[in-house]
Amino acid sequence: MSEPGAPGERPDESGSQYPSPQQPYRYPQWQPPVPPKKLSSGAVVLIIGSMVVVILMALAFLAWGYPGFLREPDAKAGTGTHPGTSASPTPTGTASVPSTAVSLSGGRAPMPKRTKPLADPVTCAFTPDTGSPAPKRVALPPDGPAPSSGTVGVRLATSAGDIGLTLDRALAPCTVVNFLSLAKQGYYDGTACHRLSVTTGLQMLQCGDPAGDGTGGPGYTIRDEVFPQLTYGRGVLAMAKTSDPDSGGSQFFLVFGDTRIPPEYTVFGSIDDAGLAVLDKVARGGIDPAKPGIGDGSGPPKTPVTFTAVTTP
Numbered sequence: 001m002s003e004p005g006a007p008g009e010r011p012d013e014s015g016s017q018y019p020s021p022q023q024p025y026r027y028p029q030w031q032p033p034v035p036p037k038k039l040s041s042g043a044v045v046l047i048i049g050s051m052v053v054v055i056l057m058a059l060a061f062l063a064w065g066y067p068g069f070l071r072e073p074d075a076k077a078g079t080g081t082h083p084g085t086s087a088s089p090t091p092t093g094t095a096s097v098p099s100t101a102v103s104l105s106g107g108r109a110p111m112p113k114r115t116k117p118l119a120d121p122v123t124c125a126f127t128p129d130t131g132s133p134a135p136k137r138v139a140l141p142p143d144g145p146a147p148s149s150g151t152v153g154v155r156l157a158t159s160a161g162d163i164g165l166t167l168d169r170a171l172a173p174c175t176v177v178n179f180l181s182l183a184k185q186g187y188y189d190g191t192a193c194h195r196l197s198v199t200t201g202l203q204m205l206q207c208g209d210p211a212g213d214g215t216g217g218p219g220y221t222i223r224d225e226v227f228p229q230l231t232y233g234r235g236v237l238a239m240a241k242t243s244d245p246d247s248g249g250s251q252f253f254l255v256f257g258d259t260r261i262p263p264e265y266t267v268f269g270s271i272d273d274a275g276l277a278v279l280d281k282v283a284r285g286g287i288d289p290a291k292p293g294i295g296d297g298s299g300p301p302k303t304p305v306t307f308t309a310v311t312t313p
Contacts (some may be wrong), residue, residue: 034118090196102198102283104257109233111270121145126220136210141181148173157309160282162280163275170266172225182250183310193305198283203257206240208250217249230263237269
């Protein structure tokens with residue numbers, strides 16, 4: 001066996017079995033490149049389909065999920081958040097529903113009824129709301145007992161024509177007390193209906209806000225008087241509110257067509273035939289594109305509906 005070389009001695013001179021650094025490097029033998037495997041037609045379709053899905057998802061996000069592209073940014077919710085699924089906050093924007101798109105069913109829908117009558121009388125309570133703006137303050141309705149039977153006739157004199165209402169105490173006795181109190185104090189006089197919706201699934205006119213933009217209220221709130229059997233067909237009168245329970249105040253909506261919303265809005269009366277004819281005229285006039293809309297296809301009506309007087313017993 002050979003001994004290791006001395007310091008500074010070249011490995012080959014010491015008889016080492018390892019090659020000298022001066023030996024030429026031997027490159028591996030060249031091999032022709034292997035061409036890539038050809039994709040099957042099924043794989044090509046899968047890849048293209050995946051790319052299309054990703055592009056469509058990106059476009060959908062830009063169109064509906066990103067404020068400022070095709071959808072306006074959401075604004076803060078107010079008392080006038082729309083009667084719709086879960087009463088989402090009211091966005092701002094410009095309504096774009098043409099008047100020619102209105103389709104009205106005509107006739108009258110059956111009024112909802114409670115399967116179990118309320119106690120008679122019931123006890124009403126109204127809660128001051130110091131955190132909400134009250135552009136037109138009024139006295140709170142009286143707390144205490146209220147009858148839960150019988151009806152009350154009310155006439156809304158408006159710039160578009162008279163609308164007759166029948167308030168039903170059996171459906172919502174405390175809401176009837178509230179509406180009559182506001183009407184007798186002149187709260188609704190001079191106010192205009194600020195929101196018209198003519199789209200399928202939400203055909204109604206919303207009124208009762210002195211601020212005129214859906215954010216105003218009377219400075220207090222009322223309790224919801226709802227039950228699972230509530231429906232909102234043509235001829236129904238109901239209270240508007242925010243997504244919070246017991247958040248109604250003065251705003252209400254008049255249903256003139258197909259309206260499919262959850263039973264979360266108090267129904268407290270009905271609209272007469274002459275009033276429905278007025279609402280039909282307003283609906284066919286469409287939404288005023290020159291005024292700010294809600295962003296969901298609703299907005300101020302092109303035919304103004306301003307209350308000139310509210311007649312109560």
